[in-house]
Amino acid sequence: MMNFNTKVIHGGQHHESATGSVNVPVFLTSTFAQKSPGVHSGYEYSRAANPTRQALEDSLASIENGARGLAFGSGLAAIDCVLKLLNPGDEVVAVDDLYGGTYRMFTRLFEKYQLKFTFVNFDDVSKIADVITDKTKLIWVETPTNPLMKLVDIKAVVEMAKGKDILVAVDNTFATPYIQRPIDLGADIVMHSATKYLGGHSDVIAGALIAKDAELGEKLHFIQFASGGILGPHDSYLVLRGIKTLALRMQRHSDNGLAVAKYLETHPAVDRVIYPGLESHPQYELAKSQMREPGGMVSFTFKSGKKEDAVKFLEKVRVFTLAESLGGVESLANHPALMTHASIPADKREELGITDDLVRLSVGIEDAEDLIADLERAFS
Numbered sequence: 001m002m003n004f005n006t007k008v009i010h011g012g013q014h015h016e017s018a019t020g021s022v023n024v025p026v027f028l029t030s031t032f033a034q035k036s037p038g039v040h041s042g043y044e045y046s047r048a049a050n051p052t053r054q055a056l057e058d059s060l061a062s063i064e065n066g067a068r069g070l071a072f073g074s075g076l077a078a079i080d081c082v083l084k085l086l087n088p089g090d091e092v093v094a095v096d097d098l099y100g101g102t103y104r105m106f107t108r109l110f111e112k113y114q115l116k117f118t119f120v121n122f123d124d125v126s127k128i129a130d131v132i133t134d135k136t137k138l139i140w141v142e143t144p145t146n147p148l149m150k151l152v153d154i155k156a157v158v159e160m161a162k163g164k165d166i167l168v169a170v171d172n173t174f175a176t177p178y179i180q181r182p183i184d185l186g187a188d189i190v191m192h193s194a195t196k197y198l199g200g201h202s203d204v205i206a207g208a209l210i211a212k213d214a215e216l217g218e219k220l221h222f223i224q225f226a227s228g229g230i231l232g233p234h235d236s237y238l239v240l241r242g243i244k245t246l247a248l249r250m251q252r253h254s255d256n257g258l259a260v261a262k263y264l265e266t267h268p269a270v271d272r273v274i275y276p277g278l279e280s281h282p283q284y285e286l287a288k289s290q291m292r293e294p295g296g297m298v299s300f301t302f303k304s305g306k307k308e309d310a311v312k313f314l315e316k317v318r319v320f321t322l323a324e325s326l327g328g329v330e331s332l333a334n335h336p337a338l339m340t341h342a343s344i345p346a347d348k349r350e351e352l353g354i355t356d357d358l359v360r361l362s363v364g365i366e367d368a369e370d371l372i373a374d375l376e377r378a379f380s
Helices: 002-009 050-061 075-083 098-112 127-131 155-161 214-227 235-242 247-266 284-290 307-316 346-352 368-379
Strands: 068-072 091-093 116-121 136-141 167-171 187-194 207-211 270-274 297-302 332-334 359-362
Touching: 002 247, 050 207, 050 235, 068 075, 068 214, 075 098, 075 167, 075 187, 075 207, 075 214, 091 332, 098 116, 116 127, 127 155, 136 155, 155 187, 207 214, 214 247, 247 270, 247 297, 247 368, 270 368, 307 359, 346 368
Parallel strands: 091 116, 091 136, 136 167, 167 187
Antiparallel strands: 068 207, 187 207, 270 297, 297 359, 332 359
16 A cells, blocks of 8 residues: 555565565576476576566556556567457557557558557547447557647546457556556556656666556466567666656656746747646646646647758757657657657648647756756757
């Protein structure tokens, strides 16, 4: 019954039994000695289980209030695992404003294995009902979405799927369990690109799944074991270390994100600021009910509507770093159409609203005054 700030440090964790080490050791071993054939301490081969990865997976389950956590070599490896729960002919309903890598995996990899993907604007949850069939087995949610910061009412989606043998999976990368816990809202699976806020220091590539119940967790673990997309022990240690400061960092990310968003909203060169913590966000009330804080991700467009203005701005930032990814302690700036979402066809980006003048900011934990001064210089 720990509170969250305690869970990130102690949840599911134990001192190492042999030495009493407070920090989990990095078990750099591929295999484990057995006392007799098939008689062992719970560890046989590190693809199946490794004590360092196990410590991370137990922490993941704890902070998301799930039954089983699993750690993968990347966020996409985690998504790959979820899709392998499905069979040819099954259908997936997904939010339309997806991370580009997720969209690429859905459309260019798994469609050829006879999975059908339907992309829907989840602003109106009733639209999901219009496309659900008896073959629908998974609803894939991102909230907030990447990069347009749309919110999805998780409870409403879960209610829509109830009694239909449909799994609800939520990409919780942008929010993290500090801000939003989808399993508490009824979701079956939570996914993270742990590269981002969970790791938090831009020094690891990792992914995570958390299952609501043990039976589903065991199915996902079998796929993880059989497919081999595991996270190595050293990277597991780095993510576990990052989780210990997650609450502190996410509060700072959110405070700075709100300060930056308010600054952008008053700038004469800016047309639209998209941030769940602003009253101008069309789903501001949903954000208040579903999210503890608005987070550190901010997107905006230029009044000119010109790609050249966005590119010029991004070339001039100095405290912000022009780079892909997000969620590290340092602030990053990104041009989705040319970078993270370039794999989405141009006509599809235009349909979604990922315009050529859209800039996405991952607001870090620096002093907000320095971040705003940097943005002001870049606009000049």
